[in-house]
Each structure stands twice: as structure tokens, then as C-alpha cells.
Amino acid sequence: MIVDLPAGLTGRPLVQADAHAVYEVMAAQELADLGVVSIEPADIVADWARPSFDASASTHGVFDGDRLVAYAELMGGSRADAAVHPAYRGRGIGTALVGWLRQRAREQGLARFRIPAPPGSPGDQLLASLGFTVWWETWELFLPEGATIPERALPPGHVLREATPADHPACWTLFEDAFLEWADRDRQPYADFLATVVGRPGFEPWHLRVVTDPAGELVGAVNVVMFGGDEGYVNKVATRADRRGQGIAQALLVDAFTEARAHGATRSGLSTDSRTGALGLYEKVGMRVTSTWLMRGTDV
Template identity: 65%
Template sequence: MPAPLALPPGLTQRALTLADAAAVTAVMAAQELHDVGEVVIEEADIVADWQRPSYDVAQGTVGVFDDDLLVGYAEVGGGDRGDAAVHPDHRGRGIGTELARWLRERAGEQGTPVIGMPVPQGSAGDRLLADLGWHVRWTSWVLGLPEGATIPERPLPAGYALREAAPADHQAVWALNEDAFLEWSERERQDFADWQASVPGRPGFEPWNLRIVTDASSVVVALALVLLTEGGEAYVDRLATHADHRGRGLAQALLVDAFAAGRERGARRSALSTDSRTGALGLYEKVGMTVTSTWVNRAIAVGA
């Protein structure tokens, strides 16, 4: 394991467990509220990620505690993906610098040549990582629909149908999701068991959350995963179309459907995110969505 964190007097460290998910959520929420003015993280996000069969929470995490209160944490989530947070009340004490070091060392022990993590552009975390030599790999944007606005409807072409995914569709949905995202994302292919744990196994998941488009042969060719957040937002977490079926309006039809399904269940806002690797920002802006926050993924070679 990485060398012990050099912490201020009175603070301690230990590996985390699934029972710490609520505490991690609280620290991340405090950081998000301070840096971007709103909370987007939910405990279900942490649980869904940590309960993947392939993930060893104890090996992949470290927490910083003030007595029994978690004030900072870091995790290597698999591949070159990391994350970290420090409660705003404990910034300026060197905790973030130590967590960044821990991330590099833990990733190196796992044989990962590079480790990266998302941070709000211009935030304290962004500035710290820049000072430590972490470079920007890509930029991400969270976009929302102005209150009362809707995306223009796009009828499905003949032969296509849109519906909720049934359990019998899950294997096909997983395969489509991986095929589409691995066109531009440099990561290992997620196995089906991990997908099951993080999507239909996510706390609070309901069948309406996963929506699909099928072609004339009943093959799944597009998907959307829409989550109804605790704050009353319909958030499209995943949106993908098979390469052979793009340019026909399937994604736009899914967006219209997903946001409408959220409104029917009480959502007051609609949102999604995209990044510079996909080239989709302009498409979302074209249908009326506006950027609400900007993030950068900063990374560093573990031997740097």
C-alpha cells in the first residue's frame, strides 16, 4: 500500500468500507456546493460504484478522519480513474496534496501508468492539481434545460420503437453501451456483472430509468439511462446509439422521452453531461440546452 499520509496532528487515516458511503457522499456534497454552487452527488452513486464485483473498496480507497468524522477521501476506481475530495473546512492543511500522492502511488501499485480525476474548472482542486503537475486530458460540461423549456420532438423513423428496457434486454443494453463508449473512451471493457451492479443494481433503480430504441428486427440500437435525483432533476446519465443507426434522430427522441418520463414523476429540471472527446456539446446546445458547470479531467503519469 502507499506510504502513510503525512497528516496534520489529530487526523488519522484508514481504508474505507461500503458502510462509509454516506460519509463520502457528505464530503463530496460539501465540496461540490462550495465549488459549483450545487450538489450533484448522491449516496446511490457511491454505492452503485463500490458494489461492483470487480471492485475491492478496502484496497481502492483511503479516508482521512478527524476523530470519527470523515474530512477527506481518495479512491482509485479502476483503470486510470480516480477521485478525491476534501471538506472545504479542512482545506489549506496539505490533505489534498497527500491524497494526490496516494492516488499516484496506489495506481502505480495496480500497474496503471496514468491516473486522472475530474475537478471543477478553476476550483481549488483544479489549481492544486495544476501546481502538482497534473495536466488536462479533456473538458466536461454539465448542461441543463432552462425552466419550462423542452427539447424539440423528433419522431422515430419507420421500423423503430421506443420503450422501457426489460430484464431480458439487459445483456444487449450492456453490450451497446460498452461498444459505443469505447469508441472514444480509453478504458477497459466493463464486464456484465459490474454493469448489472451499477445500473439495475443501483439503489432506487426502477425499470422506467432504462429506455431503449429497437429496430425492425427488435434489436436494441439506442439507449438512455435517466435518473431522478433527490433534488428533483431528470438526469440522463448514459445516452448511446449504435454506429450503424446514427444520424436518424434516435438520440434526440430518447432525450425527449427520458426528460418527459422524469417530469411525469416530479422532475422540475432536466440535465446531462458530455465531454470534449465525444464532440456532442454543439448538438445539445442546438436543442436548447445550456452549460451550467465546466469540469476538467486532470491526470498525471504515476512515475512523474
């Protein structure tokens, strides 16, 4: 597929070895738009390691010589992402990459796709000008330094512990059942779950924790990752639908942040969006919104 790029720039599909260069472009864009970087190399490495993902068929990079300066990818389902290094904005690269995404989405049989951007950022303004509408909002939240989430006791007979390999299939089922109540995607393959959670660079057994009931059935789970060496970030947390409202999710959050602190974290964070209805829960336990993203989408 030919992408119409400014003179002097070239494009090609990306491969796993380009993951760190993609991180550098995305980090530069986030720093310019938000003043902070909320992504790390392991996010991209793990996502691209999914067996269902073919980087060469789902990504396009823009290069100035050997330097990656922009990229776009279809991530699976309706998810897409794109980034242009701030030094290369205003040259039509973003518009060209959106055109590539639209055409590639058609070829893959998608009816629509979506891209996140901070409100009012150059990327957000470009997407709005190209007809993308806001589908939902996403928020990053952090627990203020020194603050603690009030502990809540588990129901009698329940146990919170580190997950074992034997728990992994049940964790996958629990996470997928919970997220598919509102997510606009198909069920993630089990192998993809393993790649993005257990196979994520730096994974340690304490990163995946579960709650079991008196019968030994898994009723809650949390996946926490270490970001930048000093932040405990909750990647996923879920409670089985028939066991909600009993404090299980709150107990998992307290445990995840406590474990992260025991392993060197000085900050705690997570993200949620307007589809989940969970923002109030996190604010209720003392977390505060630090950044907002708009998920803009379009038909192809």
C-alpha cells in the first residue's frame, strides 16, 4: 500500500525490533501533549508478542533516514493507535497515516476503528477535522503520595494470594468476562493473555494476584505492573459478576498497591474509562484524575 508522505521521508511495515523506536516516538508525543510519559517499552513489546498479532500486516512506520519519526497500527478489534514525533508535526504525516489506517481497516474487514488522543492536542484536533467523533473518555488516576486506600475485609473464608500457573486459565476467563461486558472487541485468545501478562518483560509472580472463595473458586483477580521502577500500575482488576459489591475489588487494589510498595514503588496508578462506570469507585477510595484521553472513532 502506497502512503503519500512528505519529500525525504519513507515508509515501511514495522517488525518487533522496531518496538523501542515506536516507544520513543510515543513517549515524545506524550511528553509534549501531557507533560508526562505514561507508556514504557514493555507495553509495546508485550502487545506485539501476541500470537494473534502480525506487526508486518498491521503497522506502518515513517522514517527520516534510519530514524523512526511516526507510526500507526491496527491493534486488534477496532483499536488503533498512531503517533507523530512533535518535531515532525504540521507536515501531513498524521493525515497520511490515518489514510493508511482507514484503507488497512477496510482490507481487514473492519467496519470502524478508533484512536486515543488527549483533549485539545494536535492529534485530537486532527482527528476531529477528519470526522472522528468522541466515543468515550479515558482517565489516568493516581493515589496521592502518602495516601492509602482504606482496607476492606474479604468475605469470610476468602483468601487473597499470589496466582499460580494453574490459576492462569481462570484469570483469563475472569478478566475477559468482566471486560467484555462493555468492551467493543472479541474475546482475547488465551495465548494473547499469556503474552501480555505472564510474558510481559519483567513479569514476576506477585504481579498477578487472586481472591478465591471457600470452595477454592477464583472470584477476583488483579494484574499490577511496575512502571519506571517506582510506580505500581494496576493493569487489570476484575471481580466475578455474581460477587460484586462485597469489597473484593477494593481488597485487591489495596493488596496490589501494598505489594508494589514493598517492591520499591512510591506511586500507584491505574486507568479507567466512561464505559465502565468505575471512576466514582476509584475516586471514592482517594484516587485522583491526572490525565484525560478522548477515544475518537470513525466508520471506514
